[in-house]
Amino acid sequence: MSTKYPIPSHVSVQSFVTVKLSDKRMYGLWKTQMLCLLMSHDMLGFINGTSPAPAMQVDDELSMWSRLDALVQGWILGSLSEEAAITVLNRLNQHMHVTAKHIWDQVKITYGQQEEQDEEREGCGSPCIDLNKKVKEKQVLYDAVEGGKLQEAVSILHKKNFGITESISINGNTALHIAAAYSSPSDDKFLKRMLRLTDIPLMEVRNLDGSTPLHLAASLGNANAAKILLETCPDLLHAKDNQGCTPLDIIRSRPLNKDMCHLLKSTILQETEQAYDHEPLVVTAISYRHFDLARTLIQRCNNSLKSPAVLMAIAQNCPADFTTNQLIIYELLRTSVLSFITRDISDMKGCSKLAIVILRAVLVYTYKMLIRICLKLQVFKDFKELMEEREDAIALLDAVCNLIRSSNESVCYRKLYKQAMLEAIRRDASDVVAKIVYWFPDATLIRDEDCHNFAQAAWKNRASKIYALILDRNLLAKHTSLSFDSEPNEAGNNFLHFAARLGPARKLDLISCPPFRMQRELQWFKVAQEIIPQGRRTEENYLGETPEMIFTKEHKGLVIESGEWLKKVSNSATVAATLVLTALFAGVTQVPGGTGDNGVPNLISQPAFCIYEILITISAAAASLSLLMFMLIQGSPLTQDDFLHRLPLALVIGWVSLFVSVALGMFAFGAALFLIFGARNPWVLGLVAPIVALPISLFFLIYSWFILSALADFWHSTRHFMVLHMLHRLKLVGRIFI
Structure with missing residues (x-):
């Protein structure tokens, strides 16, 4: 075997190259580490061209060279991020036989800087070049374009000799990409002026992902920029990025705003063929409740x-x-x-x-x-x-x-x-x-x-x-x-057996209080009993269970929960109502200003005194009513049927009357203060009013959502089925629901 080519030792590329090249900022460090690795194994010639492939006739040398070249390829690709490796390989598709030099050069073109390439052509030494000045200039241009500063952006493009299609960001975006992404919907002059400065076809203006400016406009929902780009170059609608996605594919995978919907209906759909599969876009439009756009797409389908x-x-x-x-x-x-x-x-x-x-x-x-x-x-x-x-x-x-x-x-x-x-x-x-x-x-x-x-x-x-x-x-x-009157199933259950089961938790959780949940379940069961013929309401299934027995068994836990909840609430409310009544009776026996020798109140001629007595009387009556209602709840056996009408009604009356009693008691307290201190000092009324209103307002703001939701649940439970039956009798069900 030939020894013309070096025989490398077993080495892991991660031992020399500690970074994964993913953008241009890492290129200098990555290149330095890669060069150290290649030089240490005497394999630099595979990337600089000094070790070309041998002639086809020399089989042993060609085999050894191919093995080493493949090893260098693996080192280079293994040191790239997944996204960077895909980008480099996609741009090398036109080469029949890819070598390590091809990959090295493509990485240099994609992630290297122009000054570095020039320095390497001149044979300069260090691969690490100070590009801070160029980077800063590009950052200034980026900020100007992003901020919509037209004059500043044009000035930088002319003075710094920048090309408008030159990359100015780490992901390869050009000034056109930034303008398309961030241009204001109300100002289209900026993007149009930038387009006039473009020296190459828009279809060739791409970033590292292969995206055109229209891809970015579609991704960010900038309908105004997308419209301008399509008017300039309609073919952009069919341009594909490195992943094979067109701008229309991006639009249907992103949230749709009203402007983008209008653009789709007025422009984009006119550029697409009717045979195009609009189904994914229809689903996206429906998901964001743009039903008119979805109907337009369906009509074109x-x-x-x-x-x-x-x-x-x-x-x-x-x-x-x-x-x-x-x-x-x-x-x-x-x-x-x-x-x-x-x-x-x-x-x-x-x-x-x-x-x-x-x-x-x-x-x-x-x-x-x-x-x-x-x-x-x-x-x-x-x-x-x-x-x-x-x-x-x-x-x-x-x-x-x-x-x-x-x-x-x-x-x-x-x-x-x-x-x-x-x-x-x-x-x-x-x-x-x-x-x-x-x-x-x-x-x-x-x-x-x-x-x-x-x-x-x-x-x-x-x-x-x-x-x-x-x-x-x-x-x-x-x-x-x-x-509803269907035949029993294989277990002998008719429809009423089925209706007796506990409702789904997601429906019951919408009701604030357990007693009202139980009331709603009882109402549904009563309605089911009305639908089923009289003779079938007591049928037993094969286990000997009637619908009533199933309902009791299924709702046993809810009955216990509702009873415990009512006991706790009624105990607390009873104590509160008793304290209010005690304070009110004291206010009746010891009136403001005292009484004369004949037992007549001294301030009886004052209008505020009449208001005080009226408020005290109504407040005491409301507190007494509340106390009686909560005592009724405490003395109730809390059976299943009690939750249909009696207990929910007593609970609502008790809550409302207790709130009325406390509120009117506070107003009576304010009237008493005014009687005592306000006769000669009218400004006292301005001090008393906030003192009285503050606790009532805070109580209402904090607990109003709970009381109002409970009242709404009670009202809805009581009147809901009556409304449905009324609609049915008036033959309005179809009219209302269709």
Whole structure:
């Protein structure tokens, strides 16, 4: 074997090269360490060209040279970061036979500085060069471009002899990249001026990742810069970076703002072919609730949907957090209520009809003026925007279902809508369920992962609005024979056995207090009993359990938790109410200013004294009522049925009356202070008012969220099912939910 080439010892590159080259700042140190490694093994010729490959005829020498060259390649690549190695190798794809010198030169081009290359060509010594001045100048240019300082940036480009396409950052970004990323949406002059200074095609302006300025604009959501770049060079939309991603791929993987949505609809979609797969972009648009953009994409799509991702995204993001009452209010906002009420009397004739028409015109005008005033309020504006978003989502769902029906075979329908249906049931998104059932009637035949049917899945997830849809026979009965009164399953359980089970924790946790959770569960069970025929309510399953027995067993823990919670709250509230009553009775027996010999209060003629006595009386009555309510709770056996009406009502009355008692007692205390000290000093009122208002305000600010949420839970639990039944009786369920 030839000894022309050195035989290196076994050495690890990490022993000599302690850094991983990942950017230009590390190049000097990396190069010095690599040169030390190569020189110590007499293998410097493999990178400087003094040890070229031998002729093909000399097989032994060629084999030895190839082995050593491969070793040097491994050393170099092993000392690069993963990203740097990929970048270097991607730029060497055009070479048929890559050698260590090719890799070394490409690393020098990619991460080395121009001055260093010049010095090496001249044969200078040390590889470490002081480039601080050049780096500082580039940093000044970077700051000027990032800050949008046009004159300063242009001046630096001319005076320092910089090229606008020269790298000025560690990841290879040029001034155009920085301008595209940080240009102000309200000022497009800066980027346009920078583009006029460009001396090479925009398609060739790349950073180390192979990204064009449009890639950066798309990544940061700068729609204005993206629009200017596309107007200058439309081909940028199809440019690919080192990872093979186009700007459109980046847009659909990033959060979408309104400006970017408008750019997509007005410009980008015009540049893309209709055959382009818009499905990922549709899913992204839906995820950020840009339903109008998603509908535009669906309308341009000529291909069939390949996955259930679009319908699933709609089911997950369609607005569904509003209550039934909010939906009714929205119907009142968008429809003339008076026109709706009087539409059945349009056949009347003569004076009656004329009177109705005049009355109707006056009332409708008044109603519209009232609605316009309400819409000026921010609360109503937000509510109106939410409902308009809901309408956009429903229109998108119509377009998606229509595309599925027109471009897919019927056997494919179920796999596209099944998961979306189950997700909509879980979220109680009644709009999604109603539309899918309208387009695909067999959707009511689906079963979830626990083999529960459509009605059972809705009940399991406590989906009240979907329950209302099921009750609306005009909407669903024409599509399916769905009924709650189904045959018992293999365990002998009918629907009422299933409804007796404990609701999901994610639904119960939305209710603030355990007693109200128990009340909600009892209400659901009572509604289920009304649906099932009388004869089947006491059926036993194969284990001999009736629905009542299952309900008691499933909710035993919740009953115990609710009882313990009530005992603690009532004990504390009883002590508080007793203390308030004691203070109030003392205030009645010892009035401000004292009494005369005849027992009549000395200050009885003062208006403040009358106010004091009225406040004391009402406060004492409220404290007594609160004390009685909490004593009733303490004396209650806390049975399961007590939580349906009696205990929640007593708890709410006790809380409200105790708060009223304390608040009025403080106002009475303020009136007493004014009677004693304010007769001759009116300024005392300004001192008393803050003293009285401060504790009441602090108490309300700290505990109002708890009391108000409890009141809301009680009101919602008490009135919610009544509203649903009212809608059902008035035949308004379909109108409200569709």
